[in-house]
């Protein structure tokens with residue numbers, strides 16, 4: 001007799017197993033996100049038919065293929081405008097954008113800037129494995145300085161982007177960083193983020209053992225996982241100043257921003273109704 005998994009009701013089980021390599025951190029991102037959604041649905045705060053996923057291209061964005069919700073797998077870097085378009089037309093939807101650091105912070109960098117500035121009502125989950133996984137381990141804006149990638153064989157000479165600081169500076173209502181090495185905390189961050197209006201940005205430090213780990217001499221997924229875990233510092237309410245992003249000094253995870261300003265949709269609909277009132281009848 002086949003033994004089911006508690007998350008099977010939320011998965012397109014006919015598409016399993018996933019395309020992810022053994023030991024990839026992305027399974028933890030999907031599992032924790034679905035558990036958080038399940039909790040919100042069971043407590044009546046979220047309706048299943050109102051949840052939709054949008055992803056661009058990459059191993060992380062591929063996540064949108066597996067949840068049994070409405071979902072769209074769109075072109076590289078363009079998940080945010082697609083999701084915001086749906087949200088404007090169907091404001092009741094809980095739009096979840098999932099992508100890698102390449103998809104969200106590099107090719108999609110322009111879109112995330114303006115979504116943050118607008119406090120657009122989206123949950124954006126950026127799985128940060130510190131390189132471009134799907135295409136062979138190239139340098140990403142999130143690659144820690146000094147580390148080897150296939151396009152920086154002598155080490156990354158560039159400064160890294162700190163997406164937590166950017167999201168906070170541009171005014172997102174909720175900004176958190178979790179790690180696949182701390183799944184219970186990650187589920188809690190998603191759970192909180194799902195109830196927010198405005199933009200909720202959750203960066204998830206994740207492991208790519210196949211392309212990143214092997215190249216920096218971690219021969220097994222467990223070795224890379226333990227290495228990342230060693231570099232994580234958990235803080236309940238860290239300040240944005242503590243979010244600095246550095247492989248040597250480690251990475252602080254926790255909730256950096258939690259506020260409750262009106263989101264883009266609320267403001268937009270308010271302007272729209274005032275504009276309609278002024279129309280000659």
Ligand SMILES: Cc1ncc(C[n+]2csc(CCOP(=O)(O)OP(=O)(O)O)c2C)c(N)n1
Nearest residue numbers: 057058059060076100101102103132133134
């Ligand atoms: C317009 C366009 N440019 C480039 C690519 C090639 N490409 C596919 S995935 C990817 C990088 C994905 O990296 P990331 O978002 O970090 O995801 P990961 O695979 O690491 O999860 C690139 C450059 C593409 N598919 N489309």
Ligand code: SF4
Nearest residue numbers: 020021024059133208
């Ligand atoms: S290449 Fe890396 S990120 Fe992509 S599935 Fe494999 S381990 Fe995961």
